[in-house]
Every structure is written in C-alpha cells, then in structure tokens.
Amino acid sequence: xxxxxxxxxxxxxxxxxxxxxxPELAAxxxxxxxxxxxxxxxxxxxxxxxxxxxTRLLTGQPFGVNLFVPQPSIADPxxxxxxxxxxxxxxxxxxxxPGVTHADDDGWNEKxxxxxxxxxxxxxxxxGTPTAAVLEALAEAEIAVLVTVTSVGxxxxxxxxxxxxxxxxxxRAGGHRGTFDAAATPPTADLDTLFGSIHHYTDTPLVVxxxxxxxxxxxxxxxxxxxxxxxxxxxxxxREAGTNPVHRAALASPEFSQTAVTxxxxxxxxxxxxxxxxxxxxxxxPLGYPEVNQLTxxxxxxxxxxxxxxxxxxxxxxxxxxxxxxxxxxxxRHLAKGIRR
Ligand SMILES: Cc1cc2nc3c(=O)[nH]c(=O)nc-3n(C[C@H](O)[C@H](O)[C@H](O)COP(=O)(O)O)c2cc1C
Numbered sequence: 171x172x173x174x175x176x177x178x179x180x181x182x183x184x185x186x187x188x189x190x191x192x193p194e195l196a197a198x199x200x201x202x203x204x205x206x207x208x209x210x211x212x213x214x215x216x217x218x219x220x221x222x223x224x225t226r227l228l229t230g231q232p233f234g235v236n237l238f239v240p241q242p243s244i245a246d247p248x249x250x251x252x253x254x255x256x257x258x259x260x261x262x263x264x265x266x267x268p269g270v271t272h273a274d275d276d277g278w279n280e281k282x283x284x285x286x287x288x289x290x291x292x293x294x295x296x297x298g299t300p301t302a303a304v305l306e307a308l309a310e311a312e313i314a315v316l317v318t319v320t321s322v323g324x325x326x327x328x329x330x331x332x333x334x335x336x337x338x339x340x341x342r343a344g345g346h347r348g349t350f351d352a353a354a355t356p357p358t359a360d361l362d363t364l365f366g367s368i369h370h371y372t373d374t375p376l377v378v379x380x381x382x383x384x385x386x387x388x389x390x391x392x393x394x395x396x397x398x399x400x401x402x403x404x405x406x407x408x409r410e411a412g413t414n415p416v417h418r419a420a421l422a423s424p425e426f427s428q429t430a431v432t433x434x435x436x437x438x439x440x441x442x443x444x445x446x447x448x449x450x451x452x453x454x455x456p457l458g459y460p461e462v463n464q465l466t467x468x469x470x471x472x473x474x475x476x477x478x479x480x481x482x483x484x485x486x487x488x489x490x491x492x493x494x495x496x497x498x499x500x501x502x503r504h505l506a507k508g509i510r511r
Contacts, residue, residue, distance in 0.1 A: 172232050172291040172314035174335060174375050174397040178203035179506045181388070182377055183498070184402030185236030185294060186345060187211030188485070189417075193221050194410040197228030198498035204506075205292065205398070206233040206498075215280035222288045232291030234316070237282070239298035240275035244353050245437065245458025253456050254465050260447065260481060264472030271461040286311050294318065294337060296348040297438075297459075299328040306332065316377060318348035321357045325368045335375040337400055338365050342381025344403040344487030346440040347431065353457055356431065356439050362394070369395050383489035385507035392509065401505060403487035408498045420445075420479040421490055429490065435470065435483040437462025443484035447473075 174180075183199040185191050187209035196206030208225060210218045218235065225233055254268040261267055285293050286307060293308060294316035300308075308315050309332075317328040318337040325336055327350065339348050340361025347356035357364070361380045369376060378391045379400035388399045406413050406421060413421075420426050426443040433439050434451040438459035442448065455462060473481035486493075494501055 171312050174314070174377065177205060177398055179502055180392060180398040180509065181205070181502050181505050182234075182398050182400040183207050183405050184379060184400045185209035185211075185234070186402050186406070186411075186485075187213075187236075187238075188483075189412045189414055190402075190406055192410060192412040193225040193228055195405060195408055195412070195498055196225050196233045198408075198410045199405070199502055200229045200231035200233045202499045202502040204502045207294070208233065208235045208290075210235055210281050211238045211276060215277045215284050218281055219284045219288060222284070222290060234292035234294055235285055235290045236294045236296065237278070237285070238276045239295050239300060240278045241298055241352055243273070243458065243461065245271070245461040246456060249456035250458060250461055250465065253454070253462065256454060257451065257466060257469060260450075261469040261472070264469065264476060264481075266468040266472045268469065269464045269467045271464045274460050274464070276460070285313065289313055292316060296346065297352070298350045299324075299331045299333060302332045305334075309334070319368070320347055320349045321364070322367045322371060324350050325371065329372060329374060333374070335377065335397075336368070337377045337379055338368055338396075340364055340378070340380030341431075342441075342488040343379055344406075344429070344441050344490065345485040346436070346438055349439065352438055352459055361391075365391065365394060365396065381487050381489045382505070383492035385505055385509070388505050389508055399505070403490050403493055404501055404505060405498060406486065406490070407493045407495045408501055409496070410498045414474060416474055416477055416479050416482065417484055420484045421486060421493055422495075426479070426484065429486050429488055433457055433462065435463070435466050436460070440483070440485060441487060443486050443490070445482075445484060446480035447482070
C-alpha cells in the first residue's frame, strides 16, 4: 500500500478537473518524485480508464485518481428556471441557450469500478466522504485513500467512515471547495488554523492544500506535521497541464486582479478569477450542483470557443500571481526547494 511518508518529494499535484489535469502532468510530477493526480470529474468512466493507461505508459511511479462524491440534489426547480432566464441573454450573445438540467452522479459506480479494476496507487475524493463499504473495498484492493475536508466536523465524519488519510483544504484554494454540505458556506478559517485543529484531533496522515505557491509555505506546513503538500494553482501554467489558452492568458493578464469564491458557474462554491459573469450573477445564482453547472455549460463552452475569458470559469487560488510557466519538474523542484528528508 502506498505510504505518503515514503514520497521522495512531499509534493502532491492537485487533481484539476475540466482540463488542467492530464496524464502528461501527473506522470511528470510522479517522475519528479512527487505524486501526480488525474481528475476523473466530468469525464466518462471509459475516458478515465484511458487516461489511467496512458499515465502508466508515461511513468512507472505511483500516481492518484480523484473522484467527485455524489450527493442528493439540493436545487430548487423554480430557482433554476429563474436562473436559466437570467443567464439566457448572456448565452444568446454566443448563439446558444442555457443547458438542460438532469440527474447526474458523475458516473460514480462506473468510476469506482475503474479504479478498483485498474488500481492506481491512490484515490482521493472531494465533495463528501465515501461510505465505509467503499473505503473497505478500496483498502482490500490495496489502494491508498485521501478524503478532502474543509472543517474539523468533516474530518471527524471522514475518519468515522474509515478514511485512512485526509486532504485538509484551506480557503485560499483554487477551484471547488470540497465542503461536504452543498448548501453550507465553506469555512473561512485559515489553513494553518484548520490544519492545527485537525492535527490536534487525529494522527491520521494529513496532506494540506490551499494557496501554496512557495517553498517557504511548503516547509512551514511540513514542519507542522503535514505528510505532504498538495498544490493546484502552482501547476496551472505548467507545460504539461491541459489548462486552456484562454484560462492561461487570463491568469497572466493584468485585466484580472483578484479571485473570489462563487457558486454562479456550478452551483457549488469555487474560487476563480473575478470576471464579468461572476460580477453579474454571483449575488443571484442559486445553489445546486450539478444543475447550475449544466445550465451554464453551453455558455461557458461558447465563451471559451470565442476566446472570451469574461464568461467562463477561470478557477484559480489566491496565489495565482505566483503560478510559473515552466515544466512540471521545475515547479516540483521549486516547491520542494530546501526540504530535507
Ligand atoms: C482548475 C482547478 C480544478 C480543480 N479541480 C479539482 C478536482 O477535480 N477535484 C478536487 O478534489 N479538487 C480540485 N481542485 C482543488 C484542488 O484539489 C486543491 O484543493 C487546490 O488546487 C489547492 O489550492 P491551490 O489551487 O491554491 O493550490 C481544483 C483546483 C483548480 C485550481
């Protein structure tokens, strides 16, 4: 079974669904001694299996796969209909309409089947904790597991279900917050404080994430007892990342000067660069993932195709200004500078 303490370089490349995570990125990070991750979210199970095989061609080192834990729908049909009307003029500008909402568990059972069959070294989860039965099946398959948590309460719930290790995600993190309760406001306690409270409660291995861009923060978090540090935004501009060109340009552009947490794009709180769509709809968007995500999908896709960064999700953590255009190997080396194992 994979042991986080045995990583040659205690840097985990965060899974980043929607494009940035690629087999090439995961393999390059693992080949550099860290732990690369594939993101299964939004992909078909067959696609995830294909990515797993491709990553194995590129590295003989351990890597991970990340899954979204499905949850009961909290979307209100009337609010969804109102939001569809609200964003319809934005969509019309690109000649598209808001998407149609439908039940979707992101292929949960099929993807669990893929990881149990193909057995990547590590599987991580976000948006909740798997049941004890799922965690047992993964343990039997000798797959190491990480459950993402954003509060002490979530850490307790994950441990009670049998999670053998956690990712502690702080509020500066880019992309979706892993908060279990889709209707709750994600906690804002800083990563250091959150890590301290969870570390005080358990001696389970803890990986920390959220806003880590520099070796000094990595060293600090390791000195506090984290087994590894997970970074996402730091890899968004990596050569091997699949981050689309519009997102890449926005991250480097003075036109975008801050990030915010919003559920306007997907119905679940996520941190991204503040753009026109976020400013227009942040206050009025309803909660409800994946339905809100489905409503905005055609508009986001059309904006991307038109090269318009103002109407797509530009996920980024608070530290995005320090993201480096470099190879994944160079980024791992930078983050791990000064670490003595
Ligand atoms: C573009 C992007 C996509 C993300 N997608 C996922 C995902 O699919 N699954 C997941 O568990 N976390 C996802 N995250 C969150 C990361 O796992 C991690 O918590 C975050 O990147 C850490 O903060 P940082 O971006 O400041 O390094 C994503 C983050 C970004 C920036």
